[in-house]
Amino acid sequence: MTTPSGTPRRTPAGAAVLREDVTEAIRTAVLEELAAVGFARMSIEGIARRAGVGKTAVYRRWKSKLSLVLDLVGAFAVQGLPAPATGSLHGDVRALLEVAAHALRHPVASQVIPDLLVESVRNPEIADTLKAALLDPQQGVVAQVVRSAAERGELPAGADADRALDLVIGPLYWRLVVVRTEPPKGYLDDLARSAVAALTA
Template sequence: MGESVTLEKKVRGAAMLQPETTKAIWRSAIIELARVGYARLSMEMIAKRAGVGKAALYRRWSGKEDMIIAMIQEIGLEIVSVDDQGSLEKDIRRYLSDAAQLLSRPLSTRILPDLYAEMSRDTLLSAAIRSTVQQRKRESVAQIVDRAVERGELQPKINRETVFDLLAGPMYWRILVTRQPTGDDFVDELTVGTMNALKALSQQTHRAIEPYAKRSRTTR
């Protein structure tokens, strides 16, 4: 008897968590997040926009942080991923061009600065952003670096974290912080500047490891 009652409760609970309702809640969360920001975001305003009761949200998540974390982990945030364009310079230009388009979207300009601001805090949301969004972005840039190394355009020991900063930082700052235009001319200029910086970084890496390589050869 006890087992049948438990099973009945589980079935009823599972039936309440309709995927379409969850998607509607997430859509409403994104809209409200863009409208008021994470700090002012509340479960009540999300429920109101989604047309459901607050109980529908709390059956799924314990609060807004838990909900946003689940949303990031489940549906993710779109990142720039570049297929092989044949050269490092072409890869960089495509990356920067695609990044400009992605960051210029209305939802991106409203949501991303707010979410990334959370990364300066020691919260579960901050950890989720780092382990999902930031990790995927680093892997995307690492693919560009790996191809350049295979072509002989960059040193294998080049600092990939620095490469990531050089690729991701300027465009983010330009669009989401200073709010300056990013036309083709700017993308071309930034491509040249980034290429020069990566070449200098690669040469510095080569100079740093060359003495150790010579010392290794003389001791053999």
């Protein structure tokens, strides 16, 4: 960066320069630590040790393990679920299931989110973050799918988007995150047909 006179602007004395590779190492360590010991037993010391850095490197970026984990969840959610627009309810549901299946195989979803859901019962801040970062965006995408289907006459006006979310994503979440078994071949196709049949019944 330069000043208006064209001379290089120096970093203020004492200003911390946060190396991105260290930040990424810490984020990776958080995922591994959460998967290994869970949120309740996780500590800044354990994260720092796993990342190969000092505790000050962690505290320079996040004030607590809670703020670190919430930042991680938020960063994961930024990837988001795009609203499909295939031109049919079945096509949209099938496309949504494909993207959701990929997202639910991510370490944050399969290892971290279930643990945080348990913690959210005791910690309103975690509950609020999970809702804003994960549930609200998913509801928004499914609501758009339902609205588009209603405009095409495939669903009645005012169809329940929350019910649609339960029918479409619920079984997939149960299979990949709770039961943790890989779906058989053709599972997403079968689930899409079943969800559409239930929605249009």
